[in-house]
Amino acid sequence: MRFKYFWNGIILENPVLILMIGLCPTLATSISARDALGMGIAASFVLVFSNIFVSAIRKIVPENIRIPVFIIIISTFVTIVDYVLQAYEPDMYKVLGVFVPLIVVNCIILGRAEAFAYRHGIFDSFLDGLGKSVGFTLVIFIMGMVREILAQGTFFGIKIMPDIYINNSILFMLFPPGGFLLIGILKAIVNKLFLSK
């Protein structure tokens, strides 16, 4: 029963494609499957742990100062992710760049802290954070995969398309316009499948 909090985040309340929040990292870091997965995992780590901590201290935080407290908690985890990535994945950190510290203003994370974790128990908040994380990571990974295959003919850096395609690939998908086009088409597909009345 409680697992509905988890499943909701994946399709019915998918943060990117249904709630339309967290668009910036989804578009900016989905240029290859590997970078997209890295961004997805980084944001998921922050979301799950900030949800758990906000929920754990919800009874001792006064209503009036809750937003600054949430921001401090979130930025602590963002700083951890920032330094871990810099130390262990410097190449990926170069690509993700300013978007790693910008996780702190990602509307998904503050939104879940405010709308869910502040009012629910620790386990429910953990499930909710995990569900939203999987939903976000799924969308950003699909975008990264499609863009990498169309623009470079590779998947996680492994060649999967014939040479004739790679020599004439759709480089357009690697640039910003390709990202906008792809998310527009994805949103239209989701509208057709899940929101048609």
Place this chain on the structure above:
Amino acid sequence: MNISPVKVFFASFLVQNILLMRYIGLCPFFGVSTRISTSFGMGLAVIFVMLLATLITYPIYHFFLIPLNLQFLRTASFILVIASLVQFVEMFLKKSYRQLYNALGIYLPLITTNCAILGTTFLVIDYRFHLLNTIIFALGTGLGFMLVIILFAAIREKLDYAPISHSFKGYPIAFIAASLVSLAFLGFANLFGASL
């Protein structure tokens, strides 16, 4: 980094436009850009807060965090400073400049967690700009934001009357329009050799 202010201006204004080329600040962009008048107000508020925020965070980073070796507090301190700054500006305008408050007031709370502001304050530090370039960069970025959001509002006002298939109504067609505008901005690449 020593780079001429003219190049910094054109790079931040057009070549690496914050919305269409860098993808920073998209949530308010798609949310607000439905009418030209609201886009204009939002654009003005963003320019205003962006200049103030970079002017305040720049000295904090260079004269406070670096000497004390506290660079890891950058994310936490900047977001708190910007949030309280916006709150303060809102109260100040409400008391002293009623007309300006009526024009910008409703957009100010929206800007607090706008990644465009925070992103700009991080970028000027990552690019190691000196103070003049920092101000030029903040101004160019703000103007670029305003230009694109107004251009885009004009397109979306026309889109309301276009026959669009059901599943493409609303966001999907806005994304595809953004893709075309962004394609046009790719044409600015290497304008005056401006690139960061």
